Amino acid sequence: MDFKGRALVLVSDADMLASAYVNGELGPREGTDALSVIPLxxxxxxxxxxxVPVSNSVAGPPVAVATTPDGRFAIVVETFGQRPDNNERHHFGDLKHGNQIAVVDVSDLQRPRVVQRVTGLERPDSVSVNAAGNMIAVALNPQGAGGKTPLALYEFRDGRLGPVQTPQVPGWALGERLIHAEFHPSSNLLALVNETRGELSFVTVGGSPGARTLEALGNKVQVERAPYMARFTPDGRHVLVNALYWGPDIQGTWNEAPRGSVVSVRLHAGKGADGSTRHALVSRAVTGVSPEGLAISPDGKLVATANLERSFLPYDDPRITWYSSVSLFRLDQDTGQLQRVADYAYDGILPEALAFDASGNYLAVVTFDHFDDSDAGGSVDFWRIARDSLDAHRVELVMTPYRVKVQRGPHSMVLVR
Structure with a gap:
């Protein structure tokens, strides 16, 4: 295996078993929340x-960590705080809303260190860094500060976050959940994922440092039910959004969810009658169940989702699937068309995030926990993209025997190239 890149950076939530989502039982304490760096x-x-210890939470989309373009700093948001510091029996409801943002210097890959902790706004859901590395966007849950403002911006300079800014988000209705705000790979354009309405919209960040403004760009695009996160293609012409199909009319809201999907949205697909920019949904493909993680290869030709299936249920729940899965797709960079390759099941619990290596020939997948209870901790598992020299169309995803043990509960991960 020749996994290309400088390092993988990930965060682990040590506070709970995966089954706490269902029965509320956090289970025994196992270590402490951490940011981990795997030098490649x-x-x-x-x-x-x-x-290095850093508070974070798995209870949100797997975008709780982002790195600056130069790979020097990692930014971590805390959706929920850590469990009470005692050995009593604790429940999910004991976790308080988080508000911390940590800046971690990862320039020395073997000695990550926290260089700043900021008390931000309550219950952040996601974090993203712009292409210039000088601005941070944090989406806020409506059950926290998002009930008053859905988005927080921070200037970032010399490894330090500036004061919080909360510019008005055009066309946003308070109480709706902005679950993810993702920067464009080459400009100060933000893709905003509205989980409540199943919509994708775009805003440009303007103004001056310390006095930022937002301006809507084009139309809102209806995506699919319970969208979770967005990723731009490397060339910035398309945005991919996963959909989990959770909802109140499905028993247990997500414990019995059907297969999910991933959609492709083309930016600047045309012009409206008034000359305004129009974006368009151009393709859709089916994933496994609950495809929380989403990754695009560096050449923009492959897409993968990490699917929870129902691996997180308590062992005595008859609905449990004794597997999780990864779905693989081809992506046409010109048209944005998605073509499903296959689902690949494996023996692991709650894989929420994944990342291609810099060559696009390998895939790293985080595994929150393992069905073998003697196999303590979580892991980063490595897969390879396999092709057939006699069949140019064939591509397969093969799990390798290699993995790196990490603190139990990994859920968000990025590659530093």
Whole structure:
């Protein structure tokens, strides 16, 4: 295995078992919340993680960590705070809304260190860094500060966050959930994922440092039910959004969800009658159940989703699936068309995030926990893209024997190239 890149950066939530989502039981404490760095380049069996304590939570989309374009800093948001510091029996309801943002210097890959902790707004859902590396966008849950303002912006300079800014979001109705705000790969354009309405919209960030403004760009695009996160293609011409199909008319809201989907939206697909910019949904493909994680290869030709299936249910729940899965797709960079390859099941619990390597030939997938209870902790598992020299159309995803053990509860991960 030759997994290309400088490092993988991920965060783990040590406060709960995956089944706490269903029965509320956090289970026994196992370690502490952490940010981990896996330096790449060594032989695969010699890869290891180097960690620093950083509070974070799995209860949200798998975009709780982002890195600056130069790879020097990681930004971590805390959706929920840590469990009470005692050995009593605790429940999910004991977790308080978080508000911390941590800046971690990861320039020394073997010695990550927290260089700033900021008390931000209550219950952040996601974090993104712009292409210039000088601005941070944080989406806020409506059950926290998002009930008053859905989006927070921070200037970022010399490894330090500036004061919070909350510019008005055009066309946004308070109480709706902005679950993810993602920066464009080359401009200060934000893709906003409205989980409540199943919509994708775009705003440009203007103004001056410390006095930012937002301006709507084009129309809102109806995507699919319970969208979770957005990723721009490397060339910035399309946005992919996963949909989990959770909802109140499905028993248990998500414990019995059907298969999900991923859709492709083309930016600047045309002009309206008034000359305004029009974006358009151009393709859709079916995933496994609850496809929380979404990744695009560096060449923009492959897409993968990490599917929870129903692996997180308590062991005595008859609805449990004793597997999770990864779905693989081809993506036409010119048209945005998605073509489903296949689902690939594997023996792991609650995989929420994944990342292609810099070559696009390998895939790293975080595994929150393992069905074998003697296999303590979480892991980063490595897969490879396999092709057939006699069949140019064929592509397969093959799990390798290589993995790196990390603190239990990994859920968000990025590649530093």
């Amino acid at each position: 380049g060594a032989p695969p069996r010699e890869l290891k993680a180097f960690s």
